[in-house]
């Protein structure tokens with residue numbers, strides 16, 4: 001039997017590529033995002049595509065690639081893929097949930113602490129040779145311990161962020177479309193509130209919602225105005241959940257204290273003025289970027305493709321209805 005053909009749109013960690021050894025695999029040789037045309041050209045005639053969150057996959061692309069029966073996304077978020085269009089065409093979509101939960105939660109905390117205690121700003125100051133000795137007023141930030149943490153979106157990652165807050169003896173508020181069962185709330189020591197109450201009462205607000213029509217600009221000018229002047233906003237979910245231009249204004253006028261962002265509204269572009277601000281920490285979408293986790297994401301994406309062609313249900317199928 002001829003080998004199934006897989007196109008991998010960008011280099012991923014080797015363990016995932018090794019798993020695909022029994023396939024006829026083609027890898028984008030360049031470590032960069034492909035253009036739409038390049039993605040189509042590379043995927044032409046293939047049976048499967050292992051794609052990334054930076055590859056927009058819509059109905060038109062699927063129509064241009066009628067042989068592709070599965071797009072295995074190398075990410076837990078799959079807002080880059082039109083799942084409805086895929087389901088209509090009986091194309092399977094998979095993602096990589098679970099393996100990056102703790103790594104992303106660790107990083108949300110990295111941002112929370114860095115922004116709250118002004119770490120990047122202070123580091124730049126030292127590197128610039130400006131440190132002339134200890135000073136009582138040097139880089140005063142905000143305490144984290146015993147403060148209130150507001151978690152917007154209490155799914156897997158939100159819950160992992162909440163667990164980490166116990167060590168800091170924080171009060172935890174959360175909001176979500178669905179309320180957790182009482183035992184879960186007790187275990188997480190988290191209180192369910194409205195978004196408005198959460199924004200008004202939290203010292204740190206961390207966003208963990210998927211990007212959907214209902215979460216686009218969930219935090220805009222009005223919501224930023226509800227936050228405390230001393231508050232820190234952390235976003236490791238998706239950029240468009242925050243109105244980035246409104247955030248630039250809020251940070252510029254210090255109507256909130258600081259922000260830690262891993263994701264941007266128009267990645268990789270940053271909103272005008274964002275990079276000029278000292279009170280924002282802006283890494284390049286690396287919340288899941290630990291060596292171990294990225295390798296697990298790679299094997300998970302590959303395993304979804306393998307299961308699909310074995311005639312099994314891919315473990316992380318997003319649209320299982322295409323299998324029936």
Ligand code: DGY
Nearest residue numbers: 053074075076077288
């Ligand atoms: C995801 O998986 O959705 C992250 O944003 C990237 O690792």
